Amino acid sequence: MRYPPSPTLLALAAMLAFTLPGCNEELRATTDTTSSDGGTPLNDSELDPDSDAFRYDTDGYEGRVVVTLHPQQAVSTDTGTGVVFAVPFPQGWLTDADSVSLHDNQGEIPIRTRAIGHWWDPDTGEPSSIRSVRVSLNARFSSRESLTLELRWGGPRDKELGTGIEAASTWIPITESGVDEAEYTTAEIMEPAVYATLPAAWLSKTTLRTRTVPVDQWSESEWFDEALLGYSRTMVNDVSDAVSEGDLVNYEPDTWADTGSVDTSSWLFDRASTLWGVYFRTGDVKWLRHAHRASQYYALNIERDNDTNPSDSSDRNFRGQFRFKDVDYPDHKYSYGLPMLLDRLVAGAPEAGPSRAEDAVRAVSDLITDGYWEGTYGDSAAYNPGLASNHLWTERHQAYAFSAHLTAWEYTGDAAYRDKLDDYVAQMVDHVANPPGGYAADGCLVHDFKHHEWNKYNDTPTPVCSPWMTALLAEPLWRYYRLTQDRRALGLLADFSESVAEHGTYIAQDESSDVGTSSGLWDARLPQYLYSSEYNGVDEGVSDPWGDWEHTCDVSGLLYRGVVAGRLLERDMSRERVVADEMMASCRTNLDNWRRPGNDSYLAQNGPEWRLTPTRKYNWWFGTTLDLPWLHDLQH
Incomplete structure (x- = not known):
């Protein structure tokens, strides 16, 4: 394999400082670094502290976690029921699926286990530990109340289930579940007859997508958590009966x-x-x-x-x-x-x-x-001209191309996907350092406006970057770093944050320039729609404050993620921390703005209390921001 061992942190910091120059020197000169801890270096151990809640040394086991079984309507009571569920594990915590055992208040329960996902060594391609283990058992439910069990690992398993159970045999059509049976009707969707849940604190440790904090456990997160749950209910049509059918998702x-x-x-x-x-x-x-x-x-x-x-x-x-x-x-x-x-x-x-x-x-x-999609931006862009006329290349396309290969590698461990990821990262590093077309190195993936909005600026070369589309790319890049420890990804994330903080935001003002009097929007820090050191979206009339307000949450995630990355590389990210905090405040006012409570008559006329117009914004509000409370907390 061609993936060398990671250099030391200081060597990499020096290397990245040379190849990926920062774009924030002017702003840093005016920043009071004593007002923020954005200049304090971080180390990887601060990203994943040990958790005494799940690892312990007693009775010969390495750890335990609570598993709660939830039988649905189709499950017969007082008879044996085959149950199959999965338990994801943090990286490096489990190497032997046979060391997993299950217990109730009367003792050990016979089970069978099988590893169904692995953490892959990024250099050798071999499994480094088990990422998820599938557990099968025969359970007896006296009622359809939930049943709490304890799963242990790293110790003896004395009771083995005699006959294996196929997961598919324990699934039922959702029409038999007794819960939201009409959620999907154009295809027969199958689901477990018995669901198994794990504590939110455990799910955070497993970094299935990123680190998180349980809802309501971040001291300042009430507003974000309330919005997350409120808008999520709207997305699945769990709203007041007064809401008209036309206002459902x-x-x-x-x-x-x-x-x-x-x-x-x-x-x-x-x-x-x-x-x-x-x-x-x-x-x-x-x-x-x-x-x-x-x-x-x-x-x-x-x-x-x-x-x-x-x-x-x-x-x-x-x-x-x-x-x-x-x-x-x-x-x-x-x-x-x-x-x-x-x-x-x-x-x-x-x-x-x-x-x-x-x-x-x-x-x-x-x-x-x-x-x-070739992953490289050039004079004709990466879009295949044989398929259409508009030669698109955006950070959003790059984000989903990179994520597609990343997910395929996570799922299969196939070295071909790992090679693609390495190529993509190398190309992005070069793109940031040496933008095509002779454009200035602004710390972002500079590309021409005509390749972003194909029907605009076709004849005039215009360098642009998109903060909110870069936020889409920052999330899989962060996941890639957590999986591979490839610090080139940290350099990209830090550069993106520096670039947006320097060139990619503005303070919203109303048409009369009467700042701060009309709405939570005015006097708020917002991301530009498109920007570069040579192009200002506000001056060009491309940035619209009402539209840009919608992207304050996801761009907050981009900024905070870059601050963490920069601190890991021993960069001073004080200015970026300040801009991230201001953007986070704008995120709050935007989420508040779309909450429209009222009586049944009001809801019937105007739609759900937690309004999603358009619906797609739910996915950018809360998709890449899954770890926003954790990232914010890490800074404060």
């Missing part, structure tokens, strides 16, 4: 073939993975159920050479394409492998079955690989 077509009747954008920016994040932060079976169902439904709607289900066009053969997006060319920004990976690691989804999860994950990567 239309995330499913009326019939299988009628894709035009669905609000496709409700799936844009990865609806299913955003719902997984709500479960990770709450540990609530309600959100586990919604996330699993969304993942299964989404997987069924990923094209597999037009052979999975009747397709709306006989000449479409775009493997990996999301079928709701009825277009004449593949649009991979709707295609994600992450929902299927999370369903596997957290719900123990079987390899076979209608969703064919591994094939779906590979299909999404194939969509990018098969000539559509």
Whole structure:
């Protein structure tokens, strides 16, 4: 393999400082660094502190965690029921699935276990530890009340289940669940007859996507957590009966073939993975159920050479394409492998079955690989000109291309995906340091406006970057770093944060320049729609304060993530910390703005209390910001 051992932190910091110059020197000169700890170096141990709540040394075991079983309506009481569930583990905590045992208040329970996911050594490609273990048992429920058990690992297992249980045999159609039975109707969605939940604190430790904190356990997070849960209920139509049908989220077509009747954008920016994040932060079976169902439904709607289900066009053969997006060319920004990976690691989804999860994950990567997206921006952009006329290249496309290969590597351990990731990172490092077209090195992925908005500025070279699209890219880059310890990713994240802080934000003013009198919007720090050192979106009339306000939460995540990355590289990120805090305050006012409480008459006329217009913003508000409270807390 071509992945050398990581150099020392100081050597890398020096190297990155040379190859990826910061773009914040002027602003730093005016920053009072004593007002912030953004200049204090971090080390990796501060990202993952040991947790005494889950690791202990007693009775010969290394640790334990509570597992709660939730039988659904289809489960018969007082008879044996086969149960299969999965438990994800933090990196390096479990190497032997046979050391896992299950206990109730009367003692050990016979089980069988199998590793169904691994943490991969980024240099050798070999499994380094178990990422998820599937547990099967026979349970007897005296009622449909939840049952609490204790899972232990690193010790003896004295009782073995005699006969194995296939996960698929323990699943039921959602029409038999007794809970939200009509959530999906155009495909038969299967789910566990018995769901198993884990504590939110445990789910945080497993870094399935990133570190998190349990809802309401961050001292300043009440406003963000309340908004997360409120808008999440709107996204799954758990709203007042007074809300009219026309104001519900239309995330499913009326019939299988009628894709035009669905609000496709409700799936844009990865609806299913955003719902997984709500479960990770709450540990609530309600959100586990919604996330699993969304993942299964989404997987069924990923094209597999037009052979999975009747397709709306006989000449479409775009493997990996999301079928709701009825277009004449593949649009991979709707295609994600992450929902299927999370369903596997957290719900123990079987390899076979209608969703064919591994094939779906590979299909999404194939969509990018098969000539559509090359990962490199050039004079003609990376968009294949043979497929359409508009030669798009944006940080959003880059984000989902990178994430597709990252997820495929996480799922399979296939070295080919690891090679793609290495190439992408190298290309981005070079792009930031040496922007194509002779543009200034602004610390972001500078590209021409005509490759971002193809019908604008076609004849005039204009360098731009997008803060909110870069936020989409920062999330998988952060995940990639946590999986590989490749500090080139830290350099990119720190540069992105420095770039946005220096050139990519502004203070909103109303038309009369009467700052601070009309709305929570005025006098707020907002991200530019597009920016560079040579282009100001506000001056050009491209940035709209009301629209830019909508991206304050995700850009806060980008800024904080870059601050953490910079501190790991011993950079002074004081200015970026201040800008991140100001952007976070704007995030709060924006989330508050869209909450419109009222009586039944008001809701019937205006829609849900927690309004989502358009629906896709739910996924950018709360998708890449899953760790926003944790990132904020790490700074304060």
